Amino acid sequence: MSIKQYGWNENWSRKWNEKWLDTGGPELVPGRIVGDFGTKYRVMAESGETWGELAGKLRHGLVVSGDYPAIGDWVGLSMQDGGEHAVIHGVLPRHSVISRKVAGTSQEEQIVAANVDTLFLVSALNDDFNVRRMERYLIMAWNSGANPVILLTKADLCTDAESKIAEMERAAPGVAVHAVSALQGEGLESLLPYLGSGQTVALTGSSGCGKSTMVNRLCGKDLQVTQDIREGDSRGRHTTTHRELFVMPDGGIIVDTPGMRELQLWEDDGGLERAFADINSLAAECRYKDCSHDREEGCAVLEAVQSGVLEQNRLLNYRKTQRELLYQSSKEKKTKRKNANTSLKVSPSRSRGWRSGLDDF
Template identity: 80%
Template sequence: MTIVQYGWNETWMNKWNELHQSLENKTFVPGRIVGDFGSKYRVMTETGETWGELAGRLRHTLTDSGDYPAIGDWVSLAMMDGGEHAVIHGVLPRQSVISRKVAGNTNEEQIVASNVDTLFLVSALNDDFNVRRMERYLIMAWNSGANPVILLTKADLCDDAESKIAEMERAAPGVAVYAVSALLGDGRDKLLPYIGSGQTVALTGSSGCGKSTLVNWLSGATLQLTQDVREGDSRGRHTTTHRELFILPDGGIIVDTPGMRELQLWEDEGGLDLAFGDISSLAADCRFSDCRHEREEGCAVLAAVSNGALEEKRLLNYRKTQKELLYQSSKEVKQKRKTAAAATKAAPSRSRNSGWRRELEEY
């Protein structure tokens, strides 16, 4: 295996040269994180796969959880002991970042995967099927910078797959929706444009929706463990426990991630308006520019609900998610102010890239 097979190309070479142009007589090499196991990483380098861990000085420059290396990142490595292991001294700027808020009350960002071209949003065509939940996943996808594609798995368990596809398409205007069955081998040809040579795709969805089965099906090998669905509620059992990256026979790169029992959105960078594009378009015709689409006179969104052009449940989910994102944004602002105040007292501030560059220069 070579790093070219893992997506290394001219674009990444240019980013590498920009980050390292001021360094002289250094022996750093590029690598991509292909496995995230917490304190250690599996990294693919020019000479093969090895274990990697953060340099101490780099670790002290990382103030936010979202700054830490993640699956899919390209990193600067110092090879040790003849390549037996490596030390990570920097992370190249990301072209896309799929993230969410960590579960619970902690206000921290969790990177699901980075440098992904296409994000497969997976939902099974059994009791796992949930349009409202998919709307939330779409916000995360649009915010990430990756191209979202919806995969409805376990089509062999569904007698009305076409109606479910139509329902999902109404909730995701402009997003490709495919029903697939790994058991019957149906639908793989539709996914070929997304898994070609050098392209990185990631899978995300609720626990037990069939992501690991998809990885095995697309790869033609048993790369991930799977378990049968539970008889009681038709849901699959949670299998994947860490993030890992695999090469597919068609040349693509695929990232499997642990299932999400809940999706708490981290921030909004336009994803809400893209995921609810129909509501945003209708809102342009509201009488008042600050219309909240609740009881206002002349609201085009409420008029669409009244005449059946817009599903009321979709509007309710839009309102709920909008309020959640506003609340999350207010918490982020407070946290950033608190962190900035503490940093000002402790030491002069410095940018993320300057911190990495200083770490590289001091090595």
């Protein structure tokens, strides 16, 4: 299978030439990370799919977890033993990076997927449905550089789908919202514009929201194991335990990821403002430029809440997330200063430690 079927194009060829043409180093060939298993990778090169491992020079030069290759990355490979395995020597510059903060107190970035054109934010139309959580996913999506699209799955099991669609559309102005049923094949035609040949889409959401079922349906075969949700709370059991990339029959590329138990946001690059564009638009009419939209007189945002134009819970979530991102930013700056002062690099064993398991999903 040609790497063009995995998204290789003139743009990637140009980046390749800028990085590796006539470098005088080892002879490299391009490949894409199609499987991220935490401690090892599956890579697709022109000669076929094989296992890949990091070159020692690359491994020792990586300081932070976000620098490691991730699912969807294009990398430089030296093929070994006739192509039976490959050594990864570097990563081409990414055009989009979907990332979050690792669970716990550690100030490290965890990359969910790279070089994604469209990010499907998946929520099931059962007890998994949560508008406030989707607002957080939208911040991550806008920060990534990928185009966010909301998928409301299991539409066949919902009796009030229209009202939930309308509720989600109010919380995600300007973002496409599609109600689908992978099992019944309902609404899938609306996804075709995102699934063109060479285009990469990724799915993210909580466990049991139907990501793996959607992958199987779009690919036309059972590639991912699925399980029924638990009775009583509609929460899913973990079935996808690693990140994997597949080519769909019509040429599109799809990435499945493990379900997230929680989403801790990484640094903000305008995602908060875009996810809450309505609040920022209202804030321009506030009497005070530094209005916190809490108790100030002449606050246009509070007036919108009082008049019913803006949902109060949306404003509360905006405040909460804004504080979280400010705190995260201050912690990240302290960590960078500490690293700069000590001039210590993260050891290979520790820097790989965050990848050794998926217990934060």
